């Protein structure tokens with residue numbers, strides 16, 4: 001898919017690892033103080049490659065990426081989780097991330113997601129704005145969640161109407177005492 | 187294992203190059219052929235070289251193909267480190283990088299360096315208190331490292347000159363050593379205090395000691411002696427300038443006092459905890475003034491020490507806390523520690539809750555050490571405050587809220603031994619009840635002691651537990667009637683239904699409502715709700731407060747009826763009733779004040795929503811509907827039987843600009859509707875303010891804030907201020923809507939939310955709404 005600006009948005013596939021993985025890692029680690037090991041990427045990409053989308057320019061340079069997963073959450077609802085999202089500095093503010101996230105969400109919904117969750121730093125205005133405009137709500141605050149001592153918000157989006165049957169109670173659905181989904185870096 | 191195999195294995199093992207050398211020789215291993223890599227063997231018997239088999243198996247995999255069993259989780263993936271990646275591998279050395287630094291730990295110290303080092307260590311210590319790991323703070327000090335490793339068997343061995351005692355160089359070996367040891371001992375006390383209480387690892391505190399021991403086997407008194415000697419030594423240094431001498435002595439003295447104040451055995455410090463911590467705080471101004479006398483010794487700290495620490499995390503940078511920040515942090519710590527000891531003055535259970543609550547809502551929230559200290563003080567020696575049984579605490583509370591001078595709480599019941607006597611049954615059932623609710627009740631206090639984000643989350647869980655408590659208590663209430671002989675109230679209606687008092691479940695319901703209120707209020711405090719949710723969430727808060735009002739009135743009815751029954755009450759009984767009535771009155775005022783202010787805000791935000799004065803989201807959001815967002819917001823309460831969770835349509839109607847509103851005349855319909863709603867907001871905010879003012883007039887005893895009156899009064903005053911801001915916002919909004927006359931209201935008015943921490947009260951998010959004078 002190519003848009004007006006000549007950007008292509010592609011769905012990842014494991015067969016493309018050698019083409020893309022290095023660039024994905026590069027793009028994402030730019031915003032992290034501590035890199036994720038290759039296993040973290042493979043954990044997501046191997047199991048949920050179809051929930052990863054890339055934005056490439058006409059020369060195939062990678063400008064943006066979203067990495068996510070989808071699985072039943074603690075035996076309860078089907079939960080999509082946006083693990084990583086980044087857009088190259090010079091290309092921010094043009095809607096690239098929004099587009100990538102929407103593509104991931106669309107596939108999640110197609111694959112029967114009940115809800116979608118993610119965490120972001122409380123100071124990350126751009127990311128918060130992006131998710132809020134898609135309909136996400138802040139469901140809780142996570143104290144000193146990141147290595148740098150910053151706190152996070154967990155954002156949640158319910159995408160299915162069966163809210164009142166599958167979402168009784170706080171405990172079952174809301175990863176709480178659990179490890180954070182993606183143990184934070186940043 | 188068969189002998190043959192074992193033998194051949196042993197032979198193979200012998201052929202392996204066994205390295206007895208230290209890890210430090212590993213770098214450079216990358217240049218060797220992979221198959222001849224060195225293997226460290228302590229005990230060779232179970233080693234098999236699988237390189238060939240492994241390579242063979244790996245060759246059939248695609249790049250990126252993940253081989254994992256179902257138990258390999260994301261957590262493991264994140265824990266993995268890539269060897270030879272300088273950002274992950276703490277053993278990796280860049281070209282020409284050395285493993286350690288060449289810092290000479292035995293170097294003679296100048297007095298200004300002693301002062302500088304002490305202050306540097308203080309910064310690192312505070313960094314640890316703030317939640318950073320030791321590996322990035324105190325354990326970056328070469329001096330501390332030398333004292334603690336190899337682990338000293340006797341305190342005497344904890345020296346900088348580990349080989350043989352060196353004479354002379356007293357500034358280092360007497361003064362600085364004593365300071366360091368005392369500091370480590372303080373850390374030991376902190377580590378043990380926190381470790382004994384409820385906290386969240388990494389979020390609040392990092393407890394990892396990296397296989398070091400914080401002198402925990404040595405007596406604080408021994409360390410104290412060394413400090414004593416060090417002070418004496420310093421004072422004897424006549425050649426030393428008076429200013430240095432003073433600067434060093436005051437630092438040693440501060441250590442002495444902190445060490446004493448941090449004593450683990452609360453029984454030793456309980457009586458004078460306030461004073462002990464004030465004594466510490468008293469020295470802080472001087473520490474600050476003399477800070478400039480010190481010269482920091484940068485080389486005495488290095489992140490390279492991390493390589494020696496038992497840890498699986500990548501190398502991480504040293505945490506640098508500015509002296510001013512460390513000083514301010516310690517200052518708060520001393521102040522909070524002194525204040526927290528007032529908790530021991532027991533003035534009844536609800537007063538205890540007010541104290542805990544008020545103390546924890548201080549800004550900045552007390553440090554983790556203090557929060558754990560509060561938990562210890564609240565409950566130690568198997569007693570609340572070390573002196574009150576849980577039964578007494580809960581009975582006190584029941585008497586204050588629902589059962590003044592009631593037979594259910596009569597301690598004499600416990601003396602009856604005849605099983606058929608109703609009093610025997612009452613005693614038995616009530617002790618069962620206390621056993622059941624003891625933990626959930628103390629958990630309310632515990633939840634409040636957590637960091638604010640956790641407090642809210644913990645309450646979300648706890649409220650479910652209280653739902654069960656309430657249901658069980660309801661059954662028990664019914665059972666108890668046969669022993670108390672309670673007569674029902676008859677509903678005045680035509681059907682004449684019986685109404686029972688349900689004292690125990692009323693008590694439980696009251697606490698459930700309180701927790702629900704807190705969950706919503708903390709939501710405001712933590713910035714969970716976005717601008718477009720404020721009107722609904724304040725409506726919900728008002729709804730909860732309304733439920734609380736009804737409930738308290740119900741309790742009042744039954745307590746009053748019991749008080750009026752023909753019976754001769756003793757003076758003690760009368761006092762008990764009086765206490766209960768006064769408490770209910772205060773709670774009622776507070777609930778009503780909350781309700782009206784919440785309604786005012788809800789209406790204000792409703793009225794202004796069509797004009798989108800505040801930054802907010804588009805009305806239609808691609809993946810979400812208002813119903814789904816409502817479901818998410820109500821999730822913490824979905825499982826609760828009462829109060830009924832407001833349905834989406836109920837909430838939507840309550841926050842809609844059109845329903846039930848007659849537009850005022852002479853204005854366009856949107857502005858007209860806004861004006862009508864603003865009228866309601868105005869009315870509510872006036873009543874709200876009056877109620878908050880009424881609340882502020884109660885005495886400390888009635889308000890249950892005897893040992894925390896200042897904090898409580900300030901908090902109420904802050905809400906009153908927020909009410910005033912709200913009234914002003916409503917007034918300007920009215921003016922704007924009135925004068926718009928066809929012009930867009932957006933042009934007449936501005937609006938902004940106060941920045942983080944800038945509102946008068948964290949529970950009350952009131953927008954500023956200045957009138958735009960350019961129009």
Ligand SMILES: CC(C)(COP(=O)(O)OP(=O)(O)OC[C@H]1O[C@@H](n2cnc3c(N)ncnc32)[C@H](O)[C@@H]1OP(=O)(O)O)[C@@H](O)C(=O)NCCC(=O)NCCS
Nearest residue numbers: 031085086087092093094095096097098120125126127129
């Ligand atoms: C977050 C991030 C992915 C957004 O990428 P992007 O392509 O710029 O995002 P979009 O253009 O789709 O949308 C971002 C929105 O936030 C706005 N925004 C950007 N920076 C902002 C700021 N500092 N303050 C307020 N709004 C800001 C943008 O203007 C845009 O809104 P608009 O459409 O109304 O103009 C990008 O900033 C990034 O890579 N950040 C570093 C990594 C990161 O934080 N990832 C998210 C972790 S969950």
